[in-house]
Amino acid sequence: MIEIKEAYNRCEEIIAANSKSFYKAFSLLPKEKRKAVWAVYAFCRTVDDIVDEGTNPVLELEEFKRSFQQFLAGFYDRDNAMWVALADVFENFQMDEEAFHSLIKGQEMDLVISRYETLDDLMDYCYHVASCVGLMLLPILAPGKKAVLQEGAVSLGYAMQITNILRDIGQDLKIGRIYLPKEIMQKHGLTEIDLQQGDVNGAFVSVWEELAGEAERYYRHSFETIHEYPLQSRMAVKGAGLVYREILSAIRDKEYMVFREKHYVSDQSKQAILACL
Numbered sequence: 001m002i003e004i005k006e007a008y009n010r011c012e013e014i015i016a017a018n019s020k021s022f023y024k025a026f027s028l029l030p031k032e033k034r035k036a037v038w039a040v041y042a043f044c045r046t047v048d049d050i051v052d053e054g055t056n057p058v059l060e061l062e063e064f065k066r067s068f069q070q071f072l073a074g075f076y077d078r079d080n081a082m083w084v085a086l087a088d089v090f091e092n093f094q095m096d097e098e099a100f101h102s103l104i105k106g107q108e109m110d111l112v113i114s115r116y117e118t119l120d121d122l123m124d125y126c127y128h129v130a131s132c133v134g135l136m137l138l139p140i141l142a143p144g145k146k147a148v149l150q151e152g153a154v155s156l157g158y159a160m161q162i163t164n165i166l167r168d169i170g171q172d173l174k175i176g177r178i179y180l181p182k183e184i185m186q187k188h189g190l191t192e193i194d195l196q197q198g199d200v201n202g203a204f205v206s207v208w209e210e211l212a213g214e215a216e217r218y219y220r221h222s223f224e225t226i227h228e229y230p231l232q233s234r235m236a237v238k239g240a241g242l243v244y245r246e247i248l249s250a251i252r253d254k255e256y257m258v259f260r261e262k263h264y265v266s267d268q269s270k271q272a273i274l275a276c277l
């Protein structure tokens with residue numbers, strides 16, 4: 001049986017090793033909230049890893065869904081840090097179970113869908129894999145404020161996921177996935193062959209910028225309600241949003257070279273953004 005303190009430590013290691021941006025931004029939270037975010041991150045990472053790295057992802061995801069149902073009924077592996085920490089989170093906060101189910105559904109979409117026809121189709125995917133993370137975190141970040149903050153949390157998830165997609169175009173192509181909606185590619189005359197050839201042509205930049213514009217719009221919309229968060233959480237949420245938004249600038253600075261490289265926000269820029277909050 002793993003001790004609760006040890007369980008949270010393990011979740012901290014998971015977020016620190018996998019997402020420096022989120023780790024840094026959410027370190028601005030008070031301890032109890034920070035630890036809860038680590039546990040939610042560990043849950044998201046586990047589901048994501050099953051889909052991206054599992055040997056039999058369909059089967060493993062089914063198994064994971066069963067484990068989550070069992071967890072909700074109070075039965076879970078006491079040797080598993082994620083479940084132990086998450087059980088503590090569910091005890092201390094009014095967690096939104098539906099959001100957890102929706103996140104899993106989003107990961108299932110990744111197993112069966114590798115192309116998106118319309119922007120609406122893509123946003124439905126973004127809702128499941130990222131906006132739902134916002135809804136999972138909301139009861140921790142802003143207890144009792146769902147009514148006023150839900151829309152902003154969903155928007156921030158949309159914005160971040162579009163950013164993530166625009167950063168990971170090359171990596172996703174390698175595993176056979178194209179998230180850029182066909183209707184937007186067609187509008188600008190970008191073909192799948194251009195993408196496969198890693199051609200940063202005018203059409204590619206137009207598609208990229210159209211989606212970046214969508215992301216920017218969602219970031220702005222989410223920031224409109226930031227004052228509704230309790231003071232303790234405000235800087236962390238705004239910081240996470242600003243740091244993630246900065247990825248778009250980092251890619252523009254590198255002239256949209258997303259096919260062979262992954263662009264990060266430098267530690268210095270992260271520091272500068274967080275210091276200005």
Ligand SMILES: CC(C)=CCC/C(C)=C/CC/C(C)=C/COP(=O)(O)OP(=O)(O)O
Nearest residue numbers: 018019020130133134153156157160161164
């Ligand atoms: C209210 C609120 C806080 C809303 C935001 C919700 C949120 C944090 C969504 C995550 C979206 C996203 C693109 C995650 C990538 O994680 P990753 O681990 O792959 O990150 P990486 O970019 O560091 O690789």
